[in-house]
Amino acid sequence: xxxxxxxxxxxxxxxxxxxxxxxxxxxxxxxxxxxxxxxxxxxxxxxxxxxxxxxxxxxxxxxxxxxxxxxxxxxxxxxxxxxxxxxxxxxxxxxxxxxxxxxxxxxxxxxxxxxxxxx
Amino acid sequence: xxxxxxxxxxxxxxxxxxxxxxxxxxxxxxxxxxxxxxxxxxxxxxxxxxxxxxxxxxxxxxxxxxxxxxxxxxxxxxxxxxxxxxxxxxxxxxxxxxxxxxxxxxxxxxxxxxxxxxxxxxxxxxxxxxxxxxxxxxxxxxxxxxx
Numbered sequence: 001x002x003x004x005x006x007x008x009x010x011x012x013x014x015x016x017x018x019x020x021x022x023x024x025x026x027x028x029x030x031x032x033x034x035x036x037x038x039x040x041x042x043x044x045x046x047x048x049x050x051x052x053x054x055x056x057x058x059x060x061x062x063x064x065x066x067x068x069x070x071x072x073x074x075x076x077x078x079x080x081x082x083x084x085x086x087x088x089x090x091x092x093x094x095x096x097x098x099x100x101x102x103x104x105x106x107x108x109x110x111x112x113x114x115x116x117x118x119x
Numbered sequence: 120x121x122x123x124x125x126x127x128x129x130x131x132x133x134x135x136x137x138x139x140x141x142x143x144x145x146x147x148x149x150x151x152x153x154x155x156x157x158x159x160x161x162x163x164x165x166x167x168x169x170x171x172x173x174x175x176x177x178x179x180x181x182x183x184x185x186x187x188x189x190x191x192x193x194x195x196x197x198x199x200x201x202x203x204x205x206x207x208x209x210x211x212x213x214x215x216x217x218x219x220x221x222x223x224x225x226x227x228x229x230x231x232x233x234x235x236x237x238x239x240x241x242x243x244x245x246x247x248x249x250x251x252x253x254x255x256x257x258x259x260x261x262x263x264x265x266x
Contacts, residue, residue, distance in 0.1 A: 020133050021129060021133055021134075021137075025126075025130065026129075026164055028127065029127050032165070033168045033172065035169070035172050036172050037182070040182050042184065042185035043171065043183040043185050046188040046204055046207075047168065047171075049203075049204055050197070050200050051163055053203060053204070054159075054200070055134060055137045055156060056141035057141075057199070057200075058156055058160075059137075060142060063146060068146075072145055073148070073149065075149045075152055083159075087196065092162060095155075
């Protein structure tokens with residue numbers, strides 16, 4: 001890759017002016033919401049940009065609060081933890097459930113049954 | 120309307136790149152984590168859309184506008200995004216204005232860029248050649264060691 005090409009890429013990555021996610025795809029997702037009829041161009045651009053900021057914010061917060069700092073890794077459990085602990089990410093708890101062992105799940109199921117029995 | 124459920128996913132390559140840019144160099148992101156972030160992003164779009172739509176409905180408008188999206192960000196407690204979003208929108212609007220003037224210029228440039236692309240593909244071919252040559256050398260070295 002030539003130097004000029006490289007510079008262009010770096011510039012694109014660092015400038016906050018451009019967007020890298022495809023606007024058409026974001027519009028498709030927005031339109032899949034049943035109440036939405038029309039979206040103006042600026043609103044579409046802003047949502048796309050906001051989604052990029054959100055991805056960065058989510059990744060960085062998960063990494064900072066995560067357990068993988070020493071090993072330089074970001075794992076699923078870091079994301080699930082941050083979704084549970086951070087208020088602004090609470091809306092993600094449904095799609096980012098914490099993983100538990102089957103053994104623990106069966107145990108909690110057993111306990112729930114017992115409680116039901118007691119009632 | 121989306122035909123398939125995959126149509127509501129954002130492209131993985133782009134999401135991966137955005138994650139890489141956000142994290143310090145050399146951080147490994149597990150496949151599961153990447154997929155989860157991508158899904159989270161789709162849910163974020165839906166959540167933001169529904170919030171913004173509420174503001175539009177309150178104002179009895181049918182079209183979502185920039186103000187609705189900004190209000191939605193505040194409601195979702197992503198105030199930290201407001202400032203960068205404002206800046207990005209301003210730059211975008213400027214770009215849109217300049218686009219009309221630029222599009223004619225582009226048409227003129229098109230012929231030029233076509234020849235540029237031809238150059239590029241030739242470069243890539245050369246790169247491949249180099250790789251092959253290097254592989255050949257390495258094999259040679261291994262043989263030497265064995266002997």
